Amino acid sequence: MNTDFSTILRSLNLKITPKRIAILDILMNESSYLSPEEIWTRMKKQFRSVGLPTIYRNLEELSERNIISKVTHPNRQLYYYFCANRxxxxxxxxxxxxxxxxxxxxxxxxxxxxxxxxxxxxxxxxxxxxxxxxxxxxxxxxxxxxx
Amino acid sequence: MNTDFSTILRSLNLKITPKRIAILDILMNESSYLSPEEIWTRMKKQFRSVGLPTIYRNLEELSERNIISKVTHPNRQLYYYFCANRxxxxxxxxxxxxxxxxxxxxxxxxxxxxxxxxxxxxxxxxxxxxxxxxxxxxxxxxxxxxx
DNA sequence: ACTTTAAATAGAACTCATTTCTATTTAAGT
DNA sequence: ACTTAAATAGAAATGAGTTCTATTTAAAGT
Missing domain, CATH: 3.30.1490.190 (Ferric-uptake regulator, C-terminal dimerisarion domain)
Incomplete structure (x- = not known):
C-alpha cells in the first residue's frame, strides 16, 4: 500500500511525507467524502501534532493534481473531498x-x-x-x- | 415593473418592501449572476442605509421560494445568485x-x-x-x- | 386617517472555515 | 553526513456569512 502511495507522490513531484501518505490512506479507505476537519480528527490519532493548514494545503495540492476531487455541499458551502484517482x-x-x-x-x-x-x-x-x-x-x- | 414584483411578493406572502423590490429589480435586469456584496454595492446607491444582512436574508428567502437561484462558484465557493422564476x-x-x-x-x-x-x-x-x-x-x- | 402588531431592517458583534506568516523540521539529492 | 528547498506547526489574520437587539415599517383592522 505505502509503496503505491509513494509511487503516486513521486510521479507528481511531491515529497513522500508520512502525513501525505496518511491523508491518501484515509481518503482511499473511506467510501464517503470527508471534510478537512474530519480528516484532521483522524490524523490526530496517528500523529502527535498535525496542523489543520497542513491538511488544507495537501488536499489542495492533491486535488489540483487530480488525485482526489472536491465536492461543494449545497447547504453550507464547505469543501468536501473524496478520493478519486479515476x-x-x-x-x-x-x-x-x-x-x-x-x-x-x-x-x-x-x-x-x-x-x-x-x-x-x-x-x-x-x-x-x-x-x-x-x-x-x-x-x-x-x-x-x-x- | 413594480406592480409585477409586488404581485410576486404578495403571492409568496412576503411583505412588499422597497428593498425587496430593489433586489428583485437588480437581479432581473442583470444577465450575469451577482454576489451578495455586488448587490449590496448597487443597493447602497439607491438607499441611504442598507445592511448586508438584509441582502443575505432576502436572497435566502427568495431562493427558498424558487424566485431566484443559487450558484456556487468553483473557485472560491461563494454564493452567487441569479434571477430565475423559471x-x-x-x-x-x-x-x-x-x-x-x-x-x-x-x-x-x-x-x-x-x-x-x-x-x-x-x-x-x-x-x-x-x-x-x-x-x-x-x-x-x-x-x-x-x- | 389612526392604531396595532408582526415582519423587516440597521448596525454591531460574532462565528468559523480557510488562509497567511514565520520559524523550525525534514526529505532527498550530493 | 551535508545541504537545501520543500513541508510543517502553531499562531494570527481574513472574510463570507450569521446572530442579536433595538428600531422601523408594511399592512390589517378600526
Whole structure:
C-alpha cells in the first residue's frame, strides 16, 4: 500500500511525507467524502501534532493534481473531498447518511453539443452532483437529516 | 415593473418592501449572476442605509421560494445568485467574464434511471454547473482569469 | 386617517472555515 | 553526513456569512 502511495507522490513531484501518505490512506479507505476537519480528527490519532493548514494545503495540492476531487455541499458551502484517482465521473450523495457513490454516467457529449449549438460557447469542465437517498437509507426510511 | 414584483411578493406572502423590490429589480435586469456584496454595492446607491444582512436574508428567502437561484462558484465557493422564476434549468458559466447563460438541457431522466438501476437509490435533486468560455470571450481570446 | 402588531431592517458583534506568516523540521539529492 | 528547498506547526489574520437587539415599517383592522 505505502509503496503505491509513494509511487503516486513521486510521479507528481511531491515529497513522500508520512502525513501525505496518511491523508491518501484515509481518503482511499473511506467510501464517503470527508471534510478537512474530519480528516484532521483522524490524523490526530496517528500523529502527535498535525496542523489543520497542513491538511488544507495537501488536499489542495492533491486535488489540483487530480488525485482526489472536491465536492461543494449545497447547504453550507464547505469543501468536501473524496478520493478519486479515476477517470471522470460524478457523485451520488445521500442526503441522509452523506455516503457518496460514484456515478458512471455522464451526458458531457450532449452537453457540449448543446452549448456549442445554442450558445456558441466552449465547455471546459462541469460539476454534476446528484442528491437523493441511498439504498440503505431508503430501507431504513431514516430520511430525517434533510438538506 | 413594480406592480409585477409586488404581485410576486404578495403571492409568496412576503411583505412588499422597497428593498425587496430593489433586489428583485437588480437581479432581473442583470444577465450575469451577482454576489451578495455586488448587490449590496448597487443597493447602497439607491438607499441611504442598507445592511448586508438584509441582502443575505432576502436572497435566502427568495431562493427558498424558487424566485431566484443559487450558484456556487468553483473557485472560491461563494454564493452567487441569479434571477430565475423559471422551471428547472442549468447554468453555463463563463470562466472568463463570469457571465451566466441558462442551459435548457437536462439529463435528469437518464440519471434517475441509472441511479435506480445501478445503485437502488432515489434521486431528489441535482446540481449541474457547466464551466467554459462564452461566445464573446472566445472571440476576444481573452481567457486570462482562469479557474 | 389612526392604531396595532408582526415582519423587516440597521448596525454591531460574532462565528468559523480557510488562509497567511514565520520559524523550525525534514526529505532527498550530493 | 551535508545541504537545501520543500513541508510543517502553531499562531494570527481574513472574510463570507450569521446572530442579536433595538428600531422601523408594511399592512390589517378600526
Amino acid at each position: 477517470s471522470h465521473h460524478h457523485h451520488f450523495v445521500c442526503l441522509s447518511c452523506r455516503n457518496v457513490e460514484d456515478i458512471n454516467f455522464c451526458a458531457l457529449d450532449e452537453l457540449r453539443r448543446e452549448v456549442k449549438r445554442k450558445h456558441n460557447g466552449k465547455v471546459i469542465s462541469h460539476i454534476l452532483q446528484v442528491n437523493g437517498y441511498c439504498r440503505n437509507c431508503l430501507n431504513k426510511e431514516g430520511k430525517d437529516n434533510e438538506i | 422551471s428547472h434549468h442549468h447554468h453555463f458559466v463563463c470562466l472568463s467574464c463570469r457571465n451566466v447563460e441558462d442551459i435548457n438541457f437536462c439529463a435528469l431522466d437518464e440519471l434517475r434511471r441509472e441511479v435506480k438501476r445501478k445503485h437502488n437509490g432515489k434521486v431528489i435533486s441535482h446540481i449541474l454547473q457547466v464551466n467554459g468560455y462564452c461566445r464573446n470571450c472566445l472571440n476576444k481570446e481573452g481567457k486570462d482569469n482562469e479557474i
